[in-house]
Amino acid sequence: MEEKDMNAIENLMLSHKSVRRFTDQPVSDELLERVVRCGQHAATSEFIQAYTIIKVTDPKVKAAIYNEVTSQKPILSAPVFLVFCADVSRLLRASEMNQRKAPESYLEYTETFLMASVDTAIAAQNTVIAAESEGVGCTYIGGIRNNLPKVMELLSIPNGVYPLFGLVMGYPLENSDEAAKPRLPLDVVLKEEKYHTDGEEEQIRAYDEVIRQYYIDRTDGKRDETWSMQMADFVEKPQRPFLKEVLGKQGFLLK
Amino acid sequence: MEEKDMNAIENLMLSHKSVRRFTDQPVSDELLERVVRCGQHAATSEFIQAYTIIKVTDPKVKAAIYNEVTSQKPILSAPVFLVFCADVSRLLRASEMNQRKAPESYLEYTETFLMASVDTAIAAQNTVIAAESEGVGCTYIGGIRNNLPKVMELLSIPNGVYPLFGLVMGYPLENSDEAAKPRLPLDVVLKEEKYHTDGEEEQIRAYDEVIRQYYIDRTDGKRDETWSMQMADFVEKPQRPFLKEVLGKQGFLLK
Numbered sequence: 324m325e326e327k328d329m330n331a332i333e334n335l336m337l338s339h340k341s342v343r344r345f346t347d348q349p350v351s352d353e354l355l356e357r358v359v360r361c362g363q364h365a366a367t368s369e370f371i372q373a374y375t376i377i378k379v380t381d382p383k384v385k386a387a388i389y390n391e392v393t394s395q396k397p398i399l400s401a402p403v404f405l406v407f408c409a410d411v412s413r414l415l416r417a418s419e420m421n422q423r424k425a426p427e428s429y430l431e432y433t434e435t436f437l438m439a440s441v442d443t444a445i446a447a448q449n450t451v452i453a454a455e456s457e458g459v460g461c462t463y464i465g466g467i468r469n470n471l472p473k474v475m476e477l478l479s480i481p482n483g484v485y486p487l488f489g490l491v492m493g494y495p496l497e498n499s500d501e502a503a504k505p506r507l508p509l510d511v512v513l514k515e516e517k518y519h520t521d522g523e524e525e526q527i528r529a530y531d532e533v534i535r536q537y538y539i540d541r542t543d544g545k546r547d548e549t550w551s552m553q554m555a556d557f558v559e560k561p562q563r564p565f566l567k568e569v570l571g572k573q574g575f576l577l578k
Numbered sequence: 579m580e581e582k583d584m585n586a587i588e589n590l591m592l593s594h595k596s597v598r599r600f601t602d603q604p605v606s607d608e609l610l611e612r613v614v615r616c617g618q619h620a621a622t623s624e625f626i627q628a629y630t631i632i633k634v635t636d637p638k639v640k641a642a643i644y645n646e647v648t649s650q651k652p653i654l655s656a657p658v659f660l661v662f663c664a665d666v667s668r669l670l671r672a673s674e675m676n677q678r679k680a681p682e683s684y685l686e687y688t689e690t691f692l693m694a695s696v697d698t699a700i701a702a703q704n705t706v707i708a709a710e711s712e713g714v715g716c717t718y719i720g721g722i723r724n725n726l727p728k729v730m731e732l733l734s735i736p737n738g739v740y741p742l743f744g745l746v747m748g749y750p751l752e753n754s755d756e757a758a759k760p761r762l763p764l765d766v767v768l769k770e771e772k773y774h775t776d777g778e779e780e781q782i783r784a785y786d787e788v789i790r791q792y793y794i795d796r797t798d799g800k801r802d803e804t805w806s807m808q809m810a811d812f813v814e815k816p817q818r819p820f821l822k823e824v825l826g827k828q829g830f831l832l833k
Contacts, residue, residue: 332587332711336616336704361591363761365609365703368804372762384771408773413766414813419807420779425813433820433825434723437695441720444699448620449591457589463621465696468689477734479772480753487696506618507627511668513614514632514732516639517734518663520751524675550625551672557624558669558680562584563689567833570688576831578822 324465335455338503342460343397350402350459355492358457362450365442373439374446375410377478378403384477390487391473393466401491402549406467406474407447409439412483430483431577436570443487453538454492466490471569501541505533527551590710593758597715600748605657605714610747613712617705628694629701629803630665631734633658639732644730644746656746661722661730662702664694685738686832691753691825709747719744726824728745737826737829756796760788764806782806 359376367373379385381397389398398404411430418425429435451461467474467489474486506512508526531549538546570576608670614631634640637654644653666685672679684690704717722729722744729741761767763781763792786804793801825831 332590333612333616333708335587336619336708339619339621341621356764356768357588360761360764361768362587363764364591364594364758366594366596366706368720370759370808372767374771375767375773377771377773379771381771411813413778414809416775416778417782417809418813420782420806423711423810423814425810428819429813429817431812431824432817432819433831437723437742438646438720438817440692440695444696445703446625448700448703449707451621452704453588453591463623465623465693466650468692477772479774481773484773487692503619504625506615509611509615511620512618512630513611514629514630516632516634516636517732518630518632518736518739519734520671523668523671527672527675551675552671553625553675554669555678555680557626558666558673558684559678561605562684562687562693564683564687564833566822567688567831576822578819 325408336452339455340460340501340503341462342393342495344496345395345401345460346496347460348402348494350492350494354457354459355403358450358453358459359501361453362446365445367442367446367447368438370436371411371414371442373411373414373415374443375408375413377406377408378395379406379478380404387477388467388474389494391468393464395464397462397491398464398489400404401493403418403492405490405492406478406486407488407490408484408486409436409443410481411435411439412481415483425484428578429453430574433576435578436575440487447488447490458494459492461490461492467506468563468566471566475573479491480573485573485575492500505530564573579652582609587711591707594710595715595756595758596717597748597750597753598650598717598746600652600656600715601751602609603657603749605747605749609709609712609714610658613641613708613714614704616708620704622674622697622701622702623693626641626666626669626693626697628664628666628669629698630663630668630739631659632663634661634733635659637783643722643729647725648719650719650721652717652746653719656748658747660745660747661733661741662698662743662745663735663739663741664691664698669734670738683833685829688831688833692831702743702745706745714747715750716745716747719746723818723821726821730828735828740825740828740830760785760792794820
């Protein structure tokens with residue numbers, strides 16, 4: 324592959340921005356299928372391909388999700404709204420196709436939940452990058468986890484499956500020249516040989532000022548906060564405390 | 579972006595193969611940092627960037643992982659061996675930097691574990707695609723979860739962090755013209771409006787024969803098995819049954 328193409332992929336990634344406002348231009352079925360196929364070609368643990376993606380177009384279903392699960396306008400306005408589900412039920416059916424029966428414990432293991440969740444996440448990320456390479460913007464919608472029972476009722480989700488996140492896609496309304504939101508300094512996240520936090524506080528303080536300025540610039544000074552302040556606020560909130568029980572009802576995380 | 583570039587990204591993804599055998603050519607620090615930065619620019623829930631990546635070069639540590647965790651030769655032979663860790667401990671330190679203290683429950687929530695694991699997985703997948711765009715092959719090493727206590731001891735992993743998977747990287751030994759391993763038919767994984775399994779059995783049976791032939795072709799007929807047979811075998815195995823307890827000791831998944 325020419326170096327120009329490679330830099331194009333990296334440039335694409337480094338300029339990633341979640342897109343929440345879209346034009347009316349539809350995303351063609353052909354393009355959607357192409358990017359989902361790209362998603363399928365991500366690595367998969369033990370070849371399990373443990374995900375199912377549900378394309379939701381029914382306006383009544385979208386409205387119910389908006390009203391009862393997570394009030395994010397892109398769910399209503401985006402040309403494409405997908406729900407990525409971690410799915411091990413298909414493996415159980417595959418067993419039955421061979422006159423075999425998986426032990427009940429298979430579904431219950433924490434490892435099973437984790438393996439399927441990771442498979443789903445990396446398939447989704449390939450889908451996102453492929454879409455972005457076609458000029459289609461995306462945003463993940465973790466908010467569907469606010470009310471999984473409602474989502475699962477709307478989408479007829481069986482045992483052994485759970486909706487992990489939504490994904491909205493469409494052609495961005497604005498072609499923003501704005502820089503992507505800065506990430507933590509590389510040295511904070513990439514360590515040699517062992518985990519350590521040497522120098523981390525200084526690095527985060529410096530990053531805090533970068534983020535503070537980023538917010539100030541984008542909000543005409545109205546938002547004045549650092550990354551670490553934002554994190555301090557976030558970790559004080561209850562984190563979907565019902566999730567374990569809801570997943571347990573789907574058979575997950577019992578072991 | 580030119581259409582040629584976009585097709586290049588999709589072609590790259592559709593031809594993905596896990597690479598386990600490498601030349602002696604090192605992966606430059608500059609390239610590694612570049613692809614990890616690409617990883618950082620994946621989306622992150624609530625901007626938490628909840629991962630730490632440890633680059634392991636110490637041959638004694640690699641040998642210990644090979645001998646006591648997962649006997650996968652690429653750990654020893656690959657120019658680069660990374661361990662991707664889900665990390666929420668940094669958020670707790672960020673709180674403390676603001677004279678605040680996260681509630682103990684923050685670490686314990688299933689949602690916290692899931693959010694950090696997903697952040698880590700999608701960052702890793704960006705890293706993989708960026709590396710592949712540079713001609714660097716990769717393989718995920720989920721096998722580090724065979725013995726997390728040993729990995730965590732070797733890498734000095736604190737509470738609030740857990741190693742999710744390894745990633746080996748390097749220039750592939752063979753430039754294989756072989757096709758990528760076929761994925762499930764699109765209709766099996768992509769559904770309209772609701773989850774359903776209409777037609778799934780027929781689709782899987784057809785796919786089974788594609789996979790059977792794929793294995794037969796690659797092993798001179800020695801390996802004769804279908805996807806669903808492979809899944810039936812897999813789900814009968816215990817799935818790292820100790821994982822929940824080990825994660826619990828790191829503070830995770832208690833709620």
